[in-house]
Amino acid sequence: MFTKRTIISMLLATCATSSAYAQIEITDEVKSTLAQAKTLVTEQNVVPLPVSGFNALEVDGQIHYISDNGRFVITGQMYDVISQKFIDTFSDVKEVATKINFTKMGLNPDTLNSFSMGEGNKTVIVFVDPVCDICQQVYTEAEKLSKDYTFKFVAIPAFGEKSNELTKKLSCLDDKAKGMEALKTGTVHELKTPVPCDTTLNDKTLLTAHMLRINGVPFVVSPNGNIARGQVMNLKAWLENN
Numbered sequence: 001m002f003t004k005r006t007i008i009s010m011l012l013a014t015c016a017t018s019s020a021y022a023q024i025e026i027t028d029e030v031k032s033t034l035a036q037a038k039t040l041v042t043e044q045n046v047v048p049l050p051v052s053g054f055n056a057l058e059v060d061g062q063i064h065y066i067s068d069n070g071r072f073v074i075t076g077q078m079y080d081v082i083s084q085k086f087i088d089t090f091s092d093v094k095e096v097a098t099k100i101n102f103t104k105m106g107l108n109p110d111t112l113n114s115f116s117m118g119e120g121n122k123t124v125i126v127f128v129d130p131v132c133d134i135c136q137q138v139y140t141e142a143e144k145l146s147k148d149y150t151f152k153f154v155a156i157p158a159f160g161e162k163s164n165e166l167t168k169k170l171s172c173l174d175d176k177a178k179g180m181e182a183l184k185t186g187t188v189h190e191l192k193t194p195v196p197c198d199t200t201l202n203d204k205t206l207l208t209a210h211m212l213r214i215n216g217v218p219f220v221v222s223p224n225g226n227i228a229r230g231q232v233m234n235l236k237a238w239l240e241n242n
Contacts, residue, residue, distance in 0.1 A: 045090070047097045050213040056097070058090040082107070082211060099225035100125075100212060109152040113171040113205040115180035117153065118146030124239065126151060127209060127219040129158040130166035130188040134231045138218050139184045141235040149223075149239065153183060156209045158217045169193045171202035 045058040049065070054074075057064045065074040078087040080096055082105045087093055102109060102125065109125050117139070126142070128135040142151045155170050157163035172194045173179045182188045209215075220228040220235075226242035 047090075047093055049093075049097055052213070056090070056093045058093075063087075063090055063093060098227065100221050100227055101225040102221070107208065109154060111201075111204070112154050112208060113156070113167060113201050114152045114154045115170075115176050115183060116150060117142055117180055118148075118150040120145070120147060120149040122149050122223040124149050124151050124223060125154060125221040127154045127156050127214050127217055128183065129163050129217045130155060130170065130183060130186075131159050131163055132217050135218050136184075136186065137231065138220070138235065143184075145236055145239070153180065154205060154209075155179075155183065156205060156214065156217065158215070167205070168197065168199050168202045171199060171205070172197035 047056045049056055053068050054065050055068065057066055062075065065078065066072070079085070080087055083096065083101075084106075085092075087096060109123075114125075124142075126135075126138055128138065139153075142149070145151075155167045157167045166188045169191055170179050170182070170188060173191070174194070178191070179188075182191055216229060218228075218231065220232055220238075222228075222239055222242040224242060228238060228242075232238045
């Protein structure tokens with residue numbers, strides 16, 4: 001995460017370099033800039049990007065992409081391959097960093113290693129792992145909300161090789177209802193692996209999760225595209241407010 005301390009360090013380093021190589025005096029103006037540096041980074045103008053190691057910072061209307069360690073600053077236009085659009089404004093940055101709109105991205109959860117629950121006209125997408133304990137609470141709450149929402153549970157291996165074996169097994173099932181029941185009851189390991197087992201669906205799901213930077217479960221995406229990482233204490237309330 002890009003911090004106030006980092007930006008102050010960058011400014012100090014700039015001043016030190018200028019002084020060493022050009023014998024430039026640190027003027028009152030520079031001192032004033034350093035004093036104001038701690039106000040440059042706020043919750044309103046810095047956003048962690050959904051890509052490892054970089055954050056977006058808006059200063060005077062211009063967007064800068066800054067590495068976590070403060071060493072690299074990139075200024076210019078960014079293109080989101082998934083959304084197929086240029087990121088031109090800070091509002092665009094916030095949207096790609098804090099929301100996932102599957103429709104705009106052209107991503108259909110039914111083409112992933114997913115299993116459905118519910119019949120509501122609003123779709124909630126939840127990334128889960130077959131061995132995830134706290135995901136069981138999500139299934140329980142989702143069942144209570146199944147008249148208002150349709151839940152798409154996408155299985156990804158968040159907990160290592162054992163999880164990977166189970167998600168592959170799920171991806172080979174023809175009976176999606178059976179897979180959903182196995183996830184709910186924590187009995188995926190008891191399923192028989194179809195032979196032959198084509199893991200293409202599992203591989204596509206892994207790639208999608210990687211591109212969306214989903215590295216933990218549960219990972220919930222509301223109908224409006226807002227996201228929640230980890231356990232949601234009150235799923236009904238969260239969905240109503242997001």
